[in-house]
Amino acid sequence: MNADEILRAIQTDPRYQRNLDWGEPRPGHPEGTVRAHIAELEQNLEKLRPRLTEEECGKLRLLIHTHDTxxxxxxxGVAITHPRSHASLARAFLAEFVTDQDILAMVQYHDEPYALWRQARHRDGAVNETRLQALREAIGDWTLFLAFNVIDGCTEGKDGAPLRWMFQTLGGSVSSRIMEADIL
Known part of the structure; x- marks a missing residue:
């Protein structure tokens, strides 16, 4: 199946459907529901689309539709690797539709850059190098991962500081075609 067929299968799954209207406005997510968040991210993908391949866009749509569902x-309050974290639940769900281990790692670790940034802020800028190295090892396609973080991080109610930190910290690992996007 191609990404469009996989997305259609995901969108018709009853588990996906029942979670779309979960959520209410809160810090970082003033849009409230998962459905509204997905709609906002779809708009961000369109802004970034000129810098992406069709294959990348297809993979990003899969991430958009599953990461917070x-x-x-x-x-x-559990770690992202805990089996009951939203990231682990999303990964397990997505694994029923794709075998691409990199995409599965991206959905699992999509909030890790933000968590590392928050942790560094509370440690006078000191980065948890062990955790950062684990993220570096978990992700293969840094351009795609960064593109997703831009799409997810450039929404109303989110601060741009974590993204700027991510660009600085991961410097050589990221593609300039994403770093220079108009969405930022």
Missing amino acids: FKGEAAH
Whole structure:
């Protein structure tokens, strides 16, 4: 199946459908529901589309539609690798449709750059090098991962500081075609 066929299968899955209307306005997500968040990210993808291949756009749509879909079913305050985290639930769901381990790692670790940034802020800028190295090893396609973080991080209610930090910290690992996008 291609990305469009996989996305259609995801969108018709009852588990996906039941989670779309979860959420209410909160810090970082003033749009409220998962459905509204997805719509905002789809708009961001369109802004970034001229810098991406069709294959990248297809993969990004899969990430857009799955990354936060299981927040309503997740345990609160657990690590992203915990089986009941929203990221782990999203990864398990997406794994039923794709075998691409890099895409699965991206959905699992999509919030890790933000978590590393927050942790560094509380440690006088000191980065948890072990955790950062684990992220570097988990992700293969840094251009795609960065593109997703731009799409997810450039929404109303989100601060641009974590993205700027990510560009600085991961410097040589990222593609300038994404870093120079008009969406930033």
